[in-house]
Amino acid sequence: xxxxxxxxxxxxxxxxxxxxxxxxxxxxxxxxxxxxxxxxxxxxxxxxxxxxxxxxxxxxxxxxxxxxxxxxxxxxxxxxxxxxxxxxxxxxxxxxxxxxxxxxxxxxxxxxxxxxxxxxxxxxxxxxxxxxxxxxxxxxxxxxxxxxxxxxxxxxxxxxxxxxxxxxxxxxxxxxxxxxxxxxxxxxxxxxxxxxxxxxxxxxxxxxxxxxxxxxxxxxxxxxxxxxxxxxxxxxxxxxxxxxxxxxxxxxxxxxxxxxxxxxxxxxxxxxxxxxxxxxxxxxxxxxxxxxxxxxxxxxxxxxxxxxxxxxxxxxxxxxxxxxxxxxxxxxxxxxxxxx
Amino acid sequence: xxxxxxxxxxxxxxxxxxxxxxxxxxxxxxxxxxxxxxxxxxxxxxxxxxxxxxxxxxxxxxxxxxxxxxxxxxxxxxxxxxxxxxxxxxxxxxxxxxxxxxxxxxxxxxxxxxxxxxxxxxxxxxxxxxxxxxxxxxxxxxxxxxxxxxxxxxxxxxxxxxxxxxxxxxxxxxxxxxxxxxxxxxxxxxxxxxxxxxxxxxxxxxxxxxxxxxxxxxxxxxxxxxxxxxxxxxxxxxxxxxxxxxxxxxxxxxxxxxxxxxxxxxxxxxxxxxxxxxxxxxxxxxxxxxxxxxxxxxxxxxxxxxxxxxxxxxxxxxxxxxxxxxxxxxxxxxxxxxxx
DNA sequence: ATACTACCTGCAAACGTTTGAAATTTTTTG
DNA sequence: CAAAAAATTTCAAACGTTTGCAGGTAGTAT
Numbered sequence: 001x002x003x004x005x006x007x008x009x010x011x012x013x014x015x016x017x018x019x020x021x022x023x024x025x026x027x028x029x030x031x032x033x034x035x036x037x038x039x040x041x042x043x044x045x046x047x048x049x050x051x052x053x054x055x056x057x058x059x060x061x062x063x064x065x066x067x068x069x070x071x072x073x074x075x076x077x078x079x080x081x082x083x084x085x086x087x088x089x090x091x092x093x094x095x096x097x098x099x100x101x102x103x104x105x106x107x108x109x110x111x112x113x114x115x116x117x118x119x120x121x122x123x124x125x126x127x128x129x130x131x132x133x134x135x136x137x138x139x140x141x142x143x144x145x146x147x148x149x150x151x152x153x154x155x156x157x158x159x160x161x162x163x164x165x166x167x168x169x170x171x172x173x174x175x176x177x178x179x180x181x182x183x184x185x186x187x188x189x190x191x192x193x194x195x196x197x198x199x200x201x202x203x204x205x206x207x208x209x210x211x212x213x214x215x216x217x218x219x220x221x222x223x224x225x226x227x228x229x230x231x232x233x234x235x236x237x238x239x240x241x242x243x244x245x246x247x248x249x250x251x252x253x254x255x256x257x258x259x260x261x262x263x264x265x266x267x268x269x270x271x272x273x274x275x276x277x278x279x280x281x282x283x284x285x286x287x288x289x290x291x292x293x294x295x296x297x298x299x300x301x302x303x304x305x306x307x308x309x310x311x312x313x314x315x316x317x318x319x320x321x322x323x324x325x326x327x328x329x330x331x332x333x334x335x336x337x338x339x340x
Numbered sequence: 341x342x343x344x345x346x347x348x349x350x351x352x353x354x355x356x357x358x359x360x361x362x363x364x365x366x367x368x369x370x371x372x373x374x375x376x377x378x379x380x381x382x383x384x385x386x387x388x389x390x391x392x393x394x395x396x397x398x399x400x401x402x403x404x405x406x407x408x409x410x411x412x413x414x415x416x417x418x419x420x421x422x423x424x425x426x427x428x429x430x431x432x433x434x435x436x437x438x439x440x441x442x443x444x445x446x447x448x449x450x451x452x453x454x455x456x457x458x459x460x461x462x463x464x465x466x467x468x469x470x471x472x473x474x475x476x477x478x479x480x481x482x483x484x485x486x487x488x489x490x491x492x493x494x495x496x497x498x499x500x501x502x503x504x505x506x507x508x509x510x511x512x513x514x515x516x517x518x519x520x521x522x523x524x525x526x527x528x529x530x531x532x533x534x535x536x537x538x539x540x541x542x543x544x545x546x547x548x549x550x551x552x553x554x555x556x557x558x559x560x561x562x563x564x565x566x567x568x569x570x571x572x573x574x575x576x577x578x579x580x581x582x583x584x585x586x587x588x589x590x591x592x593x594x595x596x597x598x599x600x601x602x603x604x605x606x607x608x609x610x611x612x613x614x615x616x617x618x619x620x621x622x623x624x625x626x627x628x629x630x631x632x633x634x635x636x637x638x639x640x641x642x643x644x645x646x647x648x649x650x651x652x653x654x655x656x657x658x659x660x661x662x663x664x665x666x667x668x669x670x671x672x673x674x675x676x677x678x679x680x
Numbered sequence: 681a682t683a684c685t686a687c688c689t690g691c692a693a694a695c696g697t698t699t700g701a702a703a704t705t706t707t708t709t710g
Numbered sequence: 711c712a713a714a715a716a717a718t719t720t721c722a723a724a725c726g727t728t729t730g731c732a733g734g735t736a737g738t739a740t
Contacts, residue, residue, distance in 0.1 A: 006697090056393045071422070284569055346726060356689075368729095372687080
């Protein structure tokens with residue numbers, strides 16, 4: 001790795017002090033016009049690049065923020081990251097992305113590392129294992145240093161500078177209510193992992209909606225998945241073997257809904273004729289598959305943008321702001337898979 | 341933002357020198373056992389975190405690498421990033437992710453910034469605009485500093501420490517050959533943007549395969565898309581209005597193939613009965629839609645892992661390695677959408 | 681008591697940059 | 711030409727950490 005040219009190198013070459021070089025390159029007014037031009041031209045020629053590391057040390061500002069997410073390989077999560085990026089890129093921030101794979105250990109190591117790297121903010125979508133374990137000491141560390149911590153999608157009370165989530169409860173409620181209003185009476189739910197906030201909220205929306213409409217909540221119709229398309233196959237196959245079939249399935253996301261559709265079709269049943277299907281996320285593909293999938297829209301990009309906004313507002317205000325918790329509305333997009 | 345505790349702070353508290361504290365915390369053998377324990381306990385108590393920035397300055401090692409990609413919000417790209425992450429995380433590297441949105445200007449700014457941040461390597465998937473413009477000065481900068489530069493998916497001769505791509509040409513060739521062997525004679529292609537390597541290679545595979553089998557290459561059957569599902573609608577609609585319909589469509593990726601399927605169905609035609617459809621990427625969803633989509637698998641995660649490997653090998657070897665260009669094979673996954 | 685060793689700790693420099701204040705040079709003014 | 715003013719440059723410290731070397735203090739052997 002070639003040694004990068006430093007200000008000192010240039011100073012030596014020009015027999016002047018580093019201060020002069022620094023000022024010349026920064027267009028400081030108290031530098032002679034000729035000197036400035038010469039130095040700038042030379043710097044340009046030798047490809048001088050200011051060492052941001054030393055600057056960070058000096059200014060105690062790294063212009064870097066950390067983003068910790070369970071996964072990145074998924075429409076919703078990556079949309080969030082693009083949202084954050086688009087919000088912070090104009091301000092010159094760099095994103096340090098960390099993927100926890102839902103593991104507590106990695107999450108906590110990443111927090112250490114980011115703090116050690118002196119990031120100016122942390123955007124965190126808590127991992128499943130962290131939820132399960134109930135360990136939040138790593139977040140204490142962030143709080144102690146009073147670095148802005150913004151929760152994304154998955155919240156945890158009491159630590160945050162802010163959070164951006166969507167209204168999972170009402171989103172699920174609306175989806176199930178739509179199924180009921182189009183005549184469905186025996187609605188199954190493919191739920192997400194236990195203890196995960198978004199999954200629990202959607203489950204709650206499903207249950208409360210059934211109750212509101214005086215429909216029984218049948219444990220046999222509530223089945224586990226892990227958000228992945230494959231994980232829908234086995235539970236839905238089980239559903240298809242019940243003595244009395246459901247007439248609708250509400251999936252915790254589009255992936256499992258699409259998995260469900262496959263099993264239903266393979267069973268020779270018609271969607272939505274025999275069984276209606278609805279999902280959650282409104283992934284772009286959902287509008288194009290057949291039948292197109294009814295889904296609750298979840299504005300990932302918007303979530304990222306709002307989170308970035310919380311961060312920048314926090315920076316700009318001198319005094320401590322109260323925690324700002326934004327809940328974006330979720331919208332039901334009705335398509336063929338639930339047509340009356 | 342609370343000032344982080346420094347080694348100096350601890351030294352002052354214990355009336356000893358920073359050197360002693362540093363050595364104690366690093367378990368240097370020449371430090372008295374008691375001193376060491378006391379200092380470590382205290383450091384732990386006050387939540388000391390080594391300042392990685394100052395260390396980076398001292399060692400000229402940042403343990404950070406830059407990743408520049410056109411987008412992140414897409415199954416293939418994000419799989420690559422997860423692959424890179426999984427390969428470099430165990431070595432303690434942090435990823436700086438930059439999204440160019442296919443813009444030359446952003447790409448070039450990001451390169452500046454990463455170099456300024458003294459990243460130890462750059463993983464780059466060249467943006468469309470950069471291809472179009474033919475400007476590669478920003479890459480010169482990386483080369484001049486002899487920082488490892490690894491191309492991903494989209495290559496450019498003459499700059500790289502290495503590259504990882506897949507065999508787009510043969511992938512496309514195999515897909516089209518499969519269509520021909522199952523009796524298709526009038527095969528349309530939904531191509532990607534002009535000048536983009538992966539798109540051009542697939543187009544070439546399509547054309548060469550037709551030629552090999554003595555089928556005419558009909559310009560009317562080659563249509564533009566931008567990889568997004570929506571962008572398939574208009575061109576495929578046009579196809580459906582031709583006096584003589586195609587009997588197969590090969591899409592530059594799964595997204596446009598799925599878009600095509602929708603238009604075909606809306607036209608009342610049968611897949612694969614009337615028109616067969618094949619895509620490229622083998623996104624997980626493709627196995628579950630109806631009919632399931634024949635597609636060329638593109639191992640995104642593997643690409644990322646191989647790229648990480650090139651980087652680490654480069655670091656470990658003292659002398660200059662020759663550029664290492666890995667071309668991963670692409671595999672055709674046959675499904676219902678092209679059933680004979 | 682002296683010299684030797686072993687053990688522990690401190691000094692100072694280094695990484696690259698910026699910046700207030702001081703020093704130097706140049707220009708202007710009387 | 712001298713003095714004051716203006717313009718330009720340099721000095722030195724700072725950010726937090728590590729590390730080779732020198733210095734110091736005991737303990738031990740002679």
